[in-house]
Amino acid sequence: MTVAVAPPRRRMRLPAAWRRPLAIVGAAVIVIWVLIALLAPVLPLQDPLHQSSAVLASPSAGHLLGTDELGRDVLSRTLWGSQVSLPLAVVLVLASLVIGSVLGAVAGYIGGIVDEVIMRIADLVFAFPTIILAMVVAAALGPSLTNAVIALTFVNWPNYARVMRALVLGARGQEYVIAGRLLGSGPFTSLRRDVLPNVASPMLVLATLDFGNQILLLSGLSFLGLGAVPPTAEWGSMVGDGVQQFSSWWLATFPGLAIFSVVVGFNFLGDALRDALDPRTAGAVQGTTV
Amino acid sequence: MSRVPVRPAALGATALAAALVLAGCSAGGGSSNSSSGGPTKTLVVDNTFDLKTSDPARAFELTGSIVDKAIYETALTFQGDDTTKPLPQLATFKESSDNKVLTLTLNGKHAFSSGNPVTIDDIVWSYKRVQAIAGNPSFLLTDQSTGKNLDIAKTSSTTMTITDTNPNPALPFILPNPSLGVLDSKVLTKHGGTTTKSDGAEQYLNGHSAGSGPYALTSYSATTKVVFGPNPHYVGSKPTYGRVVLQNVTGPSQKIDVQGNQAQIATGLNAQQVQGIGSSLKVLKSTSPDVGYLWLNQNPTYGKGVTNNAAFVTAVRKGLNYQDILAVAGTGSSQPGGMVPSQFLGSIKPDATNTYDASAAKAALTKAGYKGQTVTLSYPTDATLSGVEFSTLAQKVQSQLEAVGVKVKLAGTPISTLLDAYRAGKLQAGIMYWGPDFPDPSDYTTFSPGEALGLRAGWAASMSPEVTKAKQAAEASTGTGRAAAYEAWQRAANQNGPFVPLLQPARYFVTASSVTDVKPNAVWTVDLAAIK
Numbered sequence: 075m076t077v078a079v080a081p082p083r084r085r086m087r088l089p090a091a092w093r094r095p096l097a098i099v100g101a102a103v104i105v106i107w108v109l110i111a112l113l114a115p116v117l118p119l120q121d122p123l124h125q126s127s128a129v130l131a132s133p134s135a136g137h138l139l140g141t142d143e144l145g146r147d148v149l150s151r152t153l154w155g156s157q158v159s160l161p162l163a164v165v166l167v168l169a170s171l172v173i174g175s176v177l178g179a180v181a182g183y184i185g186g187i188v189d190e191v192i193m194r195i196a197d198l199v200f201a202f203p204t205i206i207l208a209m210v211v212a213a214a215l216g217p218s219l220t221n222a223v224i225a226l227t228f229v230n231w232p233n234y235a236r237v238m239r240a241l242v243l244g245a246r247g248q249e250y251v252i253a254g255r256l257l258g259s260g261p262f263t264s265l266r267r268d269v270l271p272n273v274a275s276p277m278l279v280l281a282t283l284d285f286g287n288q289i290l291l292l293s294g295l296s297f298l299g300l301g302a303v304p305p306t307a308e309w310g311s312m313v314g315d316g317v318q319q320f321s322s323w324w325l326a327t328f329p330g331l332a333i334f335s336v337v338v339g340f341n342f343l344g345d346a347l348r349d350a351l352d353p354r355t356a357g358a359v360q361g362t363t364v
Numbered sequence: 365m366s367r368v369p370v371r372p373a374a375l376g377a378t379a380l381a382a383a384l385v386l387a388g389c390s391a392g393g394g395s396s397n398s399s400s401g402g403p404t405k406t407l408v409v410d411n412t413f414d415l416k417t418s419d420p421a422r423a424f425e426l427t428g429s430i431v432d433k434a435i436y437e438t439a440l441t442f443q444g445d446d447t448t449k450p451l452p453q454l455a456t457f458k459e460s461s462d463n464k465v466l467t468l469t470l471n472g473k474h475a476f477s478s479g480n481p482v483t484i485d486d487i488v489w490s491y492k493r494v495q496a497i498a499g500n501p502s503f504l505l506t507d508q509s510t511g512k513n514l515d516i517a518k519t520s521s522t523t524m525t526i527t528d529t530n531p532n533p534a535l536p537f538i539l540p541n542p543s544l545g546v547l548d549s550k551v552l553t554k555h556g557g558t559t560t561k562s563d564g565a566e567q568y569l570n571g572h573s574a575g576s577g578p579y580a581l582t583s584y585s586a587t588t589k590v591v592f593g594p595n596p597h598y599v600g601s602k603p604t605y606g607r608v609v610l611q612n613v614t615g616p617s618q619k620i621d622v623q624g625n626q627a628q629i630a631t632g633l634n635a636q637q638v639q640g641i642g643s644s645l646k647v648l649k650s651t652s653p654d655v656g657y658l659w660l661n662q663n664p665t666y667g668k669g670v671t672n673n674a675a676f677v678t679a680v681r682k683g684l685n686y687q688d689i690l691a692v693a694g695t696g697s698s699q700p701g702g703m704v705p706s707q708f709l710g711s712i713k714p715d716a717t718n719t720y721d722a723s724a725a726k727a728a729l730t731k732a733g734y735k736g737q738t739v740t741l742s743y744p745t746d747a748t749l750s751g752v753e754f755s756t757l758a759q760k761v762q763s764q765l766e767a768v769g770v771k772v773k774l775a776g777t778p779i780s781t782l783l784d785a786y787r788a789g790k791l792q793a794g795i796m797y798w799g800p801d802f803p804d805p806s807d808y809t810t811f812s813p814g815e816a817l818g819l820r821a822g823w824a825a826s827m828s829p830e831v832t833k834a835k836q837a838a839e840a841s842t843g844t845g846r847a848a849a850y851e852a853w854q855r856a857a858n859q860n861g862p863f864v865p866l867l868q869p870a871r872y873f874v875t876a877s878s879v880t881d882v883k884p885n886a887v888w889t890v891d892l893a894a895i896k
Contacts, residue, residue: 125763144692299746304759304776305762315753318753319636320619321619
């Protein structure tokens with residue numbers, strides 16, 4: 075006789091979470107930036123690489139956000155910059171999520187020497203300040219956006235591995251998992267079918283909250299000349315170029331505001347998602363009225 | 365209303381994002397306090413340091429020249445910003461008719477900061493030390509073609525000779541270089557100074573003065589600031605400022621410093637940064653002797669059949685809009701016709717080889733058989749050409765070349781990394797600059813086939829015999845014929861060479877209104893002791 079042991083279900087509370095203003099603002103900001111990134115080629119913008127004779131022109135009707143040291147339109151470059159930062163942040167977070175989750179799940183489920191080796195490597199990465207280690211790796215690989223993503227993935231995966239390991243450690247002792255094993259599931263089948271679906275939500279929340287951080291770090295590397303290569307319109311490198319032209323305040327301010335808005339948007343969105351998917355936090359929020 | 369959960373990490377990220385926004389609205393760094401009154405007048409000068417050492421025999425950086433000019437006297441010197449006429453300082457000079465022997469005769473009485481008198485032995489000892497250390501400035505006392513050391517000999521208690529195996533009419537223009545500052549040999553020998561390779565006086569010289577210049581070192585840090593006090597035994601006119609602070613400040617912060625009177629002179633501002641500087645400050649504009657140039661590797665291995673094609677080189681020369689490049693570099697920058705800067709003997713005006721002509725460029729590309737291969741253009745990411753970012757120049761060049769049909773990939777790297785590959789002649793193309801070692805056109809014949817700079821661009825000795833012939837004629841020329849000979853060499857190089865002179869940037873000094881007599885000099889940037 076086959077006994078089916080269904081894993082406990084969780085109720086999605088997303089609609090409740092969305093009702094909060096900051097969540098709506100965060101989602102709106104992200105949606106707007108995603109739309110800008112998708113529609114940049116059809117928007118009535120100047121070529122972000124076109125160099126005009128209006129060098130370092132302050133904001134005007136012709137150039138709403140002014141021009142840079144090569145006469146390029148700052149509005150156009152700021153909006154086109156979303157085509158660089160957002161997709162790369164997605165790639166970066168997904169790469170970290172996949173690598174970290176796999177390693178963390180294996181470490182948590184198998185345990186023993188495998189767990190020790192994986193977590194000591196993670197500890198080694200944690201031992202260095204994130205941005206410093208990323209700078210070292212990026213500098214060693216050479217300045218480019220691809221290398222910046224590799225460098226940040228290298229320093230970021232342990233965050234996911236650590237959380238995933240803790241979740242798997244907690245889940246693998248659950249009755250439904252044990253029952254699955256008793257019914258003949260191998261370790262990887264058990265991990266895939268019984269454990270991972272039940273630890274996915276916290277990882278999703280972590281990834282969402284991480285988007286802002288990764289955009290910031292990516293911009294930081296480009297700011298330091300270790301990411302985007304000229305003439306790519308990338309927010310961090312635009313801020314870096316703007317700092318060299320101190321009196322032209324518009325050069326750094328607008329790409330800086332773009333970074334700021336996206337980071338804040340993802341943080342608001344991540345908080346809302348966490349409240350929707352994490353029962354403990356969601357309960358606390360639901361029960362508290364100010 | 366729901367409570368908004370606040371995560372420390374999110375807050376931190378938000379704060380970091382805000383900091384990045386504000387990065388463009390604030391500049392780091394600061395400056396020390398200064399004063400212009402009281403018994404000891406203090407002058408604070410902002411400079412972007414490239415300082416490695418203050419030992420003249422080892423220093424060959426711009427900041428090092430400023431420091432050593434203040435501490436050390438040289439046998440010969442220049443007056444103010446005029447580098448066309450060497451003048452006596454510690455010695456008078458006389459050249460032999462064949463320009464092979466230069467005789468120096470001690471010029472009056474001078475004294476080191478220790479009180480010891482300057483003797484002819486000190487000059488001989490200092491020069492031999494420069495040769496023995498074989499540091500960056502050692503080449504100044506070598507034959508320019510053979511690289512062998514010049515013969516330096518004391519001939520009497522007041523005279524000495526410097527002898528070259530070949531005519532060396534540039535020698536009087538070389539001796540004013542602060543790297544040939546004369547040191548107190550009696551003091552130095554007590555602190556490890558020798559005229560051999562094993563000299564160990566650098567550390568002592570980085571904390572103490574051993575010169576006869578107007579100032580002595582009060583404190584020294586190669587990364588933050590150098591402070592000068594008066595040399596009590598200096599025999600010349602007493603400097604106006606009893607204390608000078610030369611501090612390391614980046615360009616944007618220099619502007620804030622000088623506007624806030626935290627510094628009285630800013631030496632590192634570019635054309636954009638001096639705009640709107642304020643009417644209470646003075647802006648001194650001059651043409652920098654540094655030449656920014658583009659090179660195209662002629663070695664087939666690294667040129668990859670593209671940049672080592674003569675017609676392709678012509679296409680690049682014609683495809684560059686030089687006036688547009690000057691517009692990016694700012695008011696006051698100029699286009700040199702050849703590699704010799706406009707203020708030196710033998711410089712030329714731009715000619716047809718260095719004039720923008722898009723249709724001629726496209727025709728040359730067709731002739732070259734160019735099939736859209738990507739050319740990698742290298743440039744330094746952490747150096748500027750008198751405040752002009754190389755990244756900006758590279759992007760401008762990329763844009764212009766792509767407009768005539770050349771695909772360009774930019775490859776910015778730190779200058780230390782770039783120099784390794786450039787010196788090895790392994791880069792396909794790039795943008796670099798050359799600052800004068802001494803104000804004479806003979807310093808620039810290194811941009812010839814088979815010479816050091818020529819080889820960096822894969823320009824082997826056998827490649828352009830007409831340029832080699834013109835170079836040899838220029839080096840052999842003397843007297844009034846020198847200018848024409850060096851002009852002919854540059855025209856030949858423009859016809860056949862891989863070097864494309866792009867610009868001489870403007871150089872700006874911003875000073876407080878009370879400061880006068882700031883004279884930009886091509887060799888030592890600025891003489892701190894002459895400032896009033």
